[in-house]
Amino acid sequence: MPRSEASTKEIDERISWVLEHPTMSGWLKDALNSALDRNPIDVLNDLEILNHLLRARSDVLLRQTYGEASGKDGDLSDGQTN
Numbered sequence: 001m002p003r004s005e006a007s008t009k010e011i012d013e014r015i016s017w018v019l020e021h022p023t024m025s026g027w028l029k030d031a032l033n034s035a036l037d038r039n040p041i042d043v044l045n046d047l048e049i050l051n052h053l054l055r056a057r058s059d060v061l062l063r064q065t066y067g068e069a070s071g072k073d074g075d076l077s078d079g080q081t082n
Helices: 008-020 026-036 040-066
Strands: none
Touching: 008 026
């Protein structure tokens, strides 16, 4: 189902599932809990910043750990397609 078609109730059920799932990280649960009562525009802005910074940092750390990837544009996948 495309994001635009999901209702708030359906999305809240998905969030509840993550929050109740025992193997989900505490960091993720804390982020979800703190985002629920915030202004959605602020949440989206913060998500963009987190995505930009943490993705770049994680890519660098993975390259340092596993060596340069053969993929292009920082893609660390093995280049295989399904």
